């Protein structure tokens with residue numbers, strides 16, 4: 001596997017700072033990390049000291065946590081996805097910082113991909129992102145929603161955008 005594997009449900013994970021360059025030894029595979037995971041791993045203590053991007057991608061994190069049980073997000077799906085896809089999002093997709101547990105949208109059994117926050121420079125100008133934030137505001141009965149509070153997702157096979165809320 002590549003030292004810098006891709007993550008289809010969080011395609012900009014490296015740009016988002018989910019990993020940092022490091023030659024620390026990975027707690028799961030005992031190789032130099034190359035790209036060390038910087039986000040929280042939800043598992044029983046003790047926390048693994050370092051986890052590499054390869055072990056995030058293939059689920060090898062299980063070897064470094066008690067009972068092999070862990071998750072990478074504090075979240076819930078809005079619809080139940082196919083089990084294999086749920087597992088890929090929960091255990092093999094890099095997490096990101098939010099204030100509160102958040103909703104990960106699912107359409108037709110497939111989770112959407114997390115693109116970033118509505119205020120991000122590469123998203124703020126997109127009409128489909130703005131429309132998704134307006135649809136979220138309408139759903140919440142709000143006049144408007146601060147784009148910085150909106151998590152932006154896009155269908156993997158298609159061009160549909162969905163926003164969900166991360167209130168501080």
Ligand SMILES: [Zn+2]
Pocket residue numbers: 026027028029030031051052053054055060
């Ligand atoms: Zn590793």
